[in-house]
Every structure is written in C-alpha cells, then in structure tokens.
Amino acid sequence: MKFFIKTYGCQMNVNDSEKMGHILEKRGFSAADNENDADIVIINSCAVREKPQEKIFSFAGRLGKGKKIIVAGCVAQSEKEKILERNPSINYIVGTHQYYHIDRIVDEILAEKSRGDHPVKAQFSKVWQEAVPDIGARISRVSGYISIMEGCDNFCSYCIVPFTRGREKHRPFENIMAEAEYLAAAGYKEIILLGQNVNCWGDREKNMKFTVLLDRLAAAPAVDVKWIRFITSYPGYYDDELIDVMARHEKIARNIHFPAQSGSTRVLMKMNRIYSRDQYLEIVRRFKKRIPDITFSSDFIVGFPGETENDFGLTLSLLEKVEYENIFSFVYSPRRFTSAFKLKDDIDPGVKKQRLYRVQELQKNIQLKNNKLLIGKTIDVLVTGLHPKVEGEVIGRTVNYRVVNFESDTPVGEFTRVLIERVGPYSLRGVEKR
Numbered sequence: 001m002k003f004f005i006k007t008y009g010c011q012m013n014v015n016d017s018e019k020m021g022h023i024l025e026k027r028g029f030s031a032a033d034n035e036n037d038a039d040i041v042i043i044n045s046c047a048v049r050e051k052p053q054e055k056i057f058s059f060a061g062r063l064g065k066g067k068k069i070i071v072a073g074c075v076a077q078s079e080k081e082k083i084l085e086r087n088p089s090i091n092y093i094v095g096t097h098q099y100y101h102i103d104r105i106v107d108e109i110l111a112e113k114s115r116g117d118h119p120v121k122a123q124f125s126k127v128w129q130e131a132v133p134d135i136g137a138r139i140s141r142v143s144g145y146i147s148i149m150e151g152c153d154n155f156c157s158y159c160i161v162p163f164t165r166g167r168e169k170h171r172p173f174e175n176i177m178a179e180a181e182y183l184a185a186a187g188y189k190e191i192i193l194l195g196q197n198v199n200c201w202g203d204r205e206k207n208m209k210f211t212v213l214l215d216r217l218a219a220a221p222a223v224d225v226k227w228i229r230f231i232t233s234y235p236g237y238y239d240d241e242l243i244d245v246m247a248r249h250e251k252i253a254r255n256i257h258f259p260a261q262s263g264s265t266r267v268l269m270k271m272n273r274i275y276s277r278d279q280y281l282e283i284v285r286r287f288k289k290r291i292p293d294i295t296f297s298s299d300f301i302v303g304f305p306g307e308t309e310n311d312f313g314l315t316l317s318l319l320e321k322v323e324y325e326n327i328f329s330f331v332y333s334p335r336r337f338t339s340a341f342k343l344k345d346d347i348d349p350g351v352k353k354q355r356l357y358r359v360q361e362l363q364k365n366i367q368l369k370n371n372k373l374l375i376g377k378t379i380d381v382l383v384t385g386l387h388p389k390v391e392g393e394v395i396g397r398t399v400n401y402r403v404v405n406f407e408s409d410t411p412v413g414e415f416t417r418v419l420i421e422r423v424g425p426y427s428l429r430g431v432e433k434r
C-alpha cells in the first residue's frame, strides 16, 4: 500500500508532512513518487490566504478514482466538515494536532469505517506532541527542520494561524537538542528551527528562553553543523540578548526572517502588531551595528483595510531603509475567524495589485543592486541540489540565503567556494574555486 503527501504552505507544513511520512512508513506503508502511483493521498493544506486554500479542491478534483483522500493541515483545522460537504470524495479530515494518529486514521479508512463514523479529527491538543522524522522521511539531506514550538498567542488581526495551530506549545529543551544532534550525526550541514513565533520559545520548567536555546545549540560540540537558522520570528520580541548571542556565534546564519508586514505604524497598530515602524528600524539598526554582514528578509501585506497611499509609501521607504535580502509580499486576503475579517475590505483590487507590483519592483531593484556588490568576490556556498534542467550544474546557497548557480561535481551537502561573475535580482552565477 503506497501513500503520497502533497504539501502546500510553509516550512512547518513541510516538517509536518515529514512527520506523517515517518509515521506511515513505520506502520509499513511506502512512499509513492507521485499521486498517480499512490493508494492514499494526503493533502497537507495551507490556510494563510484564500488562493492556496482553494488549491486543495483543484488538486483533489484531479485525482483518479479509487484513491483514499485525506485533507490534513491548516484548512482541515479551520474548515473541518465544510471540506467534506464541498467534495464528498474526500475520506477524512485531519487537523494540525491530530496527524500524529495518521497511521490509525489510515487503518480506519482502509477498513472502510470512516464514512460511517465521524471522519473528522481536529481537536487541539494542550500539550506538545513529539515526533521526529527519520532521515529517510525528510525532504532534504542537507538542511534539517526542527520544530521547536507551535501555535501563536499574538492574534495579529489578519492572521488565521492562532485558529489553525492553536495556542503556543513549546517543545522541551532536551528533545530539541537530541534532534539537532541526530541531524548533525547524520551529516546535515544546517538546521532550521521552526515555529510560528520561534523567538517566543521557552522551556518553563528549566526557566530557559530562546536566546539560551540558540546559545546552547551553537556551542554544543555534538551539534556539528555549519549553520543554524530560525524561522519565523516576531519583531516585537527582539532584544539585545539575541543580538549578543548571534554576534558570539558565527554558526548562527547571518540572515534573519524578520516580518515587518507594513512600514506604517498606523497600519501596524490596526494589524495588532506590537511594534512601531521606529522600533522595528531601531532593532535593525542595532543588529547592523553589531553584526555588519547581517541581512534581513521579510513578509509584507499590501492593501490592508484602510491602508492609504501615505501608509503604502512608508512600506516602500522601509524596504529602501532596510534593504532586505528578499521579501514575500501579498495582497491582503480577509480570513474568516480573524478580527480584521470584520473590517471593510475597502482597497480597490486594482490598487492592491498595483501596490503589490510596486513593492515587488522596488525590491527587485534593491536585490539587483546588492547582488552586484558580490561580483568579483569568492564566497562560501553550500551545494543544496543538482540543477533540474542543466546537466553538470548545481544550485547552492550562501550564508545570507542567496541562490548561486554554477558548474560543479561537488556533491550535494558539501561546501565549496564560488567566484561570483554575474548576478540577477534573484540569483548569482559564478565559477567554482576549490
């Protein structure tokens, strides 16, 4: 019996899929290469915007007859029975805290009991649920994901996450260290700490906070990786201690995902973010002063209800001031359950689209300008994969998470040095210098 997991959304979803794959393989099922070869298809869904949410229905609609279909993840959690009403060929709904029972759920489906019972499991758990995917169940042999917390207590007014992932649950310190050591022993070159609000992590029993965790991971001889990254963090909880820890350990990669969402304090307050534009810029300033080679990436929402041209101009000017390494930008999409859902979605769709275009064009120029500064420099690159279209070429990443393409026979997972010769806004091109 074969299964296939189609994953939409963020790294947390990817890691959840790895965990589900691990659980199913332990139960004796094997992973199929694609949905056509699978008997059981799990769609791990993303609810963060409306468009990805809709993708589950088009994907499920394209599946051939006779397959057992499970919808898991954030849409499963928020929409539950509604999904079954809309597509009766879906067999089971598994929320974000229930996929640990995916083996039992598949057994139930195969025993054809699911439709007779209640085929929805979406209760929130109050405690952290431990699951560590085997190496074989992970999508990468180079960069290993480690979930350290789940959920969010911030309730930003536009965000559905507290309703799909529940309140914050933090993973115990020993379990995180054990997974980091496991990945390092397996030859992973970087670890990526995951959580919706990662810098809020704490082990209350041990009175430990995120900065202590980072410090211990970076100092541990058994966590012998080259880079440690963390996503996603919340700007309102940054402090000088985090800057100190990062400055002390070169192993902590010099790129932070630091989601601003808007450059206007007025909009930030309406979004229920707890920092102002000035506070955000002050943290960036302190980071850059202490760690000059640090770079930032960010998320932005344009067209939030009530966003004026002036507010939007402040977002553009924030981009110019911070000079982000890259950004993820989206037009505002009202999400049910959130407090902003009650606000009038009053920005004309054409204006939203235009603002998105302006943000992305500006960012493209910033990236191109900064990438040009690397021409003629030789930099460390981690080979992350073979080029899918060009034989003899590989793709790599720099410490700042820039993409580099070059000809090489250096194996995936190894570091090399690359002289940068040409650049575009989204990638660099060079020759290997071993």
Ligand code: SF4
Pocket (backbone or CB within 6 Å): 152, 153, 154, 155, 156, 159, 160, 161, 162, 196, 197, 234
């Ligand atoms: S901090 Fe992030 S995950 Fe939490 S509510 Fe805000 S946007 Fe959503």
